Amino acid sequence: xxxxxRLTFRTAGRGSREITGEVAAQVRAAGIGCGIxxxxxxxxxxxxxxxxxxxxxxxxxxxxxxxxxxxxxxxxYLHDAEGPDDMAAHARTLIAGASLTVxxxxxxxxLGTWQGIYLWEHRTEAHDRNVVITVMGESA
Amino acid sequence: xxxxxRLTFRTAGRGSREITGEVAAQVRAAGIGCGIxxxxxxxxxxxxxxxxxxxxxxxxxxxxxxxxxxxxxxxxYLHDAEGPDDMAAHARTLIAGASLTVxxxxxxxxLGTWQGIYLWEHRTEAHDRNVVITVMGESA
Amino acid sequence: xxxxxRLTFRTAGRGSREITGEVAAQVRAAGIGCGIxxxxxxxxxxxxxxxxxxxxxxxxxxxxxxxxxxxxxxxxYLHDAEGPDDMAAHARTLIAGASLTVxxxxxxxxLGTWQGIYLWEHRTEAHDRNVVITVMGESA
Numbered sequence: 001x002x003x004x005x006r007l008t009f010r011t012a013g014r015g016s017r018e019i020t021g022e023v024a025a026q027v028r029a030a031g032i033g034c035g036i037x038x039x040x041x042x043x044x045x046x047x048x049x050x051x052x053x054x055x056x057x058x059x060x061x062x063x064x065x066x067x068x069x070x071x072x073x074x075x076x077y078l079h080d081a082e083g084p085d086d087m088a089a090h091a092r093t094l095i096a097g098a099s100l101t102v103x104x105x106x107x108x109x110x111l112g113t114w115q116g117i118y119l120w121e122h123r124t125e126a127h128d129r130n131v132v133i134t135v136m137g138e139s140a
Numbered sequence: 141x142x143x144x145x146r147l148t149f150r151t152a153g154r155g156s157r158e159i160t161g162e163v164a165a166q167v168r169a170a171g172i173g174c175g176i177x178x179x180x181x182x183x184x185x186x187x188x189x190x191x192x193x194x195x196x197x198x199x200x201x202x203x204x205x206x207x208x209x210x211x212x213x214x215x216x217y218l219h220d221a222e223g224p225d226d227m228a229a230h231a232r233t234l235i236a237g238a239s240l241t242v243x244x245x246x247x248x249x250x251l252g253t254w255q256g257i258y259l260w261e262h263r264t265e266a267h268d269r270n271v272v273i274t275v276m277g278e279s280a
Numbered sequence: 281x282x283x284x285x286r287l288t289f290r291t292a293g294r295g296s297r298e299i300t301g302e303v304a305a306q307v308r309a310a311g312i313g314c315g316i317x318x319x320x321x322x323x324x325x326x327x328x329x330x331x332x333x334x335x336x337x338x339x340x341x342x343x344x345x346x347x348x349x350x351x352x353x354x355x356x357y358l359h360d361a362e363g364p365d366d367m368a369a370h371a372r373t374l375i376a377g378a379s380l381t382v383x384x385x386x387x388x389x390x391l392g393t394w395q396g397i398y399l400w401e402h403r404t405e406a407h408d409r410n411v412v413i414t415v416m417g418e419s420a
Contacts, residue, residue: 042392044332057218078337112182192324197358252322
């Protein structure tokens with residue numbers, strides 16, 4: 001059994017917003033008893049983020065660390081056509097990843113207690129971002 | 141055909157332990173002729189690690205590099221409720237990844253000769269860690 | 281429905297080469313109406329790279345950044361049996377990832393307009409690299 005949907009999310013510029021509820025709703029609707037949910041961002045400057053859902057400071061600290069790993073406006077960048085955040089966004093996307101697979105059981109995501117799924121915008125401007133969710137497995 | 145299991149591993153604190161054998165045993169038991177094995181850690185402060193299985197110095201050097209990318213007790217961290225390794229562990233988990241998919245054929249993981257799968261504890265203390273393994277595909 | 285193939289690519293030493301066309305050809309041949317394509321590199325010193333396909337400077341800048349994150353010949357490395365690029369290649373592989381899953385619909389990869397799939401060689405010498413592609417889903 002297989003259900004595939006594409007959702008579009010408006011981001012507020014750089015930062016992460018939780019999408020666990022939206023992904024869980026697709027999994028529930030698919031009614032998969034046992035299987036996987038594959039989540040995929042169709043962009044090269046925003047990523048998925050699977051991290052702790054309790055303290056928002058975790059995601060602020062991740063911004064700080066990613067700002068060191070892939071700084072905006074680094075003089076070494078050759079690719080800067082869209083501004084100082086352009087190349088930084090591509091690099092952060094690669095490191096965090098645009099593709100995530102989560103197991104499913106009983107029509108629910110098998111996440112740990114403290115795990116949340118976030119859409120992580122790496123550009124400074126707001127964007128519409130497409131996320132493809134594919135739920136595969138055996139019927140409940 | 142689909143088999144899903146949850147295994148619990150006791151870690152010895154920061155460091156990696158091989159779990160290739162345990163994952164391979166699930167794949168063998170599933171008897172999948174052709175498909176995929178999806179491995180997922182239900183935590184935000186330990187990750188999976190797919191790396192060379194011959195020289196343990198590789199994994200020591202990865203600790204060194206990750207210690208630079210996400211140092212313990214960095215003064216910039218806002219999130220430090222559980223100690224200096226708390227935020228470092230979240231960041232390392234994100235970069236290494238908590239979710240891994242490996243192809244399967246003939247009821248075996250299609251790993252390369254030098255690839256091993258490790259559970260990588262990023263907290264300094266020992267923990268019990270849950271790993272969900274989902275094997276999907278066609279019967280042998 | 282499920283199709284699995286192993287392709288071998290000759291790299292030209294450190295750098296990335298696009299393999300989107302080769303992966304898309306497998307997906308087309310599989311004739312999957314809806315599902316996923318799982319791509320897996322059977323090595324610990326080269327990775328997959330999902331990034332922008334328009335400006336090759338993006339991939340040059342990624343080399344620059346990865347050269348800082350995991351430099352060649354770092355004096356802290358214990359593992360250097362195969363030269364100064366040996367450990368750097370293992371670390372870069374881990375960070376970029378050797379496993380990638382992409383949704384499929386209508387026998388096509390559901391990539392965004394600017395997304396390309398690359399095989400990223402991290403060793404300085406040329407190598408033959410095995411890539412396993414597994415396409416799973418419902419018939420078209």
